[in-house]
Amino acid sequence: VSAARRETLLWFAQRASAAVLALCIVVHLITIVYAVRGGLSAAEILGRTRGSGGWIAFYAVFVLAISVHVPIGLRAIAIEWLGWRGASRDWTVLAIAAALAVAGLRAAWAVFA
Amino acid sequence: MSTLEVQVWRGGERGAFHRYDVPRQESQTVLDVVTYIQRRLEPSLAYRFACRVGMCGSCAMTVNGSARWTCRTHVNKVAQKGRLEIAPLRNLPLVRDLVCDMREFFDKWARARGQFAPTKTRRDAFAVVQPATPERREVDAAIECIGCAVCYSSCDVVAWNPNYLGPAALNRAWTLVNDARDGARGERLQAVAGDAGCHACHTHMSCTERCPKQLAPTASIAGLKRATVAAALKGKL
Numbered sequence: 554v555s556a557a558r559r560e561t562l563l564w565f566a567q568r569a570s571a572a573v574l575a576l577c578i579v580v581h582l583i584t585i586v587y588a589v590r591g592g593l594s595a596a597e598i599l600g601r602t603r604g605s606g607g608w609i610a611f612y613a614v615f616v617l618a619i620s621v622h623v624p625i626g627l628r629a630i631a632i633e634w635l636g637w638r639g640a641s642r643d644w645t646v647l648a649i650a651a652a653l654a655v656a657g658l659r660a661a662w663a664v665f666a
Numbered sequence: 667m668s669t670l671e672v673q674v675w676r677g678g679e680r681g682a683f684h685r686y687d688v689p690r691q692e693s694q695t696v697l698d699v700v701t702y703i704q705r706r707l708e709p710s711l712a713y714r715f716a717c718r719v720g721m722c723g724s725c726a727m728t729v730n731g732s733a734r735w736t737c738r739t740h741v742n743k744v745a746q747k748g749r750l751e752i753a754p755l756r757n758l759p760l761v762r763d764l765v766c767d768m769r770e771f772f773d774k775w776a777r778a779r780g781q782f783a784p785t786k787t788r789r790d791a792f793a794v795v796q797p798a799t800p801e802r803r804e805v806d807a808a809i810e811c812i813g814c815a816v817c818y819s820s821c822d823v824v825a826w827n828p829n830y831l832g833p834a835a836l837n838r839a840w841t842l843v844n845d846a847r848d849g850a851r852g853e854r855l856q857a858v859a860g861d862a863g864c865h866a867c868h869t870h871m872s873c874t875e876r877c878p879k880q881l882a883p884t885a886s887i888a889g890l891k892r893a894t895v896a897a898a899l900k901g902k903l
Contacts, residue, residue, distance in 0.1 A: 557859035561898040564865040632861055633826035
């Protein structure tokens with residue numbers, strides 16, 4: 554893969570994941586406000602999320618979009634703020650991507666299972 | 667007659683502002699002020715200009731903090747309480763006083779594949795380009811660049827990432843990407859993609875705000891982003 558192709562596709566992945574995130578964040582915020590203002594207890598929330606295919610699917614998409622979006626942004630920041638390029642930077646952001654995906658999916662699974 | 671208090675950058679990177687008092691005149695431009703200083707007060711002052719009418723793009727300086735073409739900037743538009751601060755352009759190596767080294771700026775035009783690549787010879791008929799085609803309209807919107815480097819000097823991304831090709835070079839590339847006669851579209855998209863190219867742009871739009879020709883390099887860069895993504899998805903990049 555040429556550098557031009559790689560950078561272009563990474564940029565596209567970040568834009569596409571941003572579009573997904575825009576929707577996910579709105580749903581996520583509305584859910585939080587609804588749960589807090591409605592005074593739902595932890596047990597009531599778990600009652601709705603446990604075994605709910607819709608919620609786990611939604612949060613899985615949300616987490617994966619974050620895992621794509623954040624590392625690509627950090628990669629750009631690494632160039633602009635630190636002048637950091639090359640393989641060490643790419644492995645580092647890849648590790649961050651994996652950590653975000655694992656931690657996020659684990660949290661989503663915890664309220665599902 | 668009132669007087670302008672003018673602070674002018676003297677020396678190299680480690681220079682300092684020097685104060686000159688310049689008589690205020692009607693319809694005076696910032697370039698008039700600099701020329702007055704050089705002719706009457708400080709003959710060793712280095713600065714550049716050529717056409718004085720906004721065509722050549724050589725007289726850009728930082729005036730009261732913003733990059734401007736000085737020949738077409740009236741003092742009464744920019745002076746604050748009778749004061750002017752005139753400095754060299756940012757993001758370019760300083761030679762001396764108000765003169766920057768423009769080599770890197772123009773080398774980046776070449777790196778962005780800013781040269782027209784003809785597909786016909788002198789023995790072929792003239793190409794007919796209809797003015798109303800969408801491609802030609804994109805070219806029209808971006809073609810009037812005079813290469814003054816005001817956009818380059820105003821760009822945050824150039825300051826952060828010195829390899830970044832910058833708004834002017836990318837704007838130039840966009841005019842050629844839309845040129846029906848050009849034969850180097852693939853190489854050009856290759857040249858402008860990536861973290862030194864169009865994908866580094868943050869869309870801060872300083873270039874578009876400051877361009878004295880009222881061009882929109884931001885729109886040209888956005889066009890390059892779309893064109894490179896389309897090419898990459900088709901496997902042509």
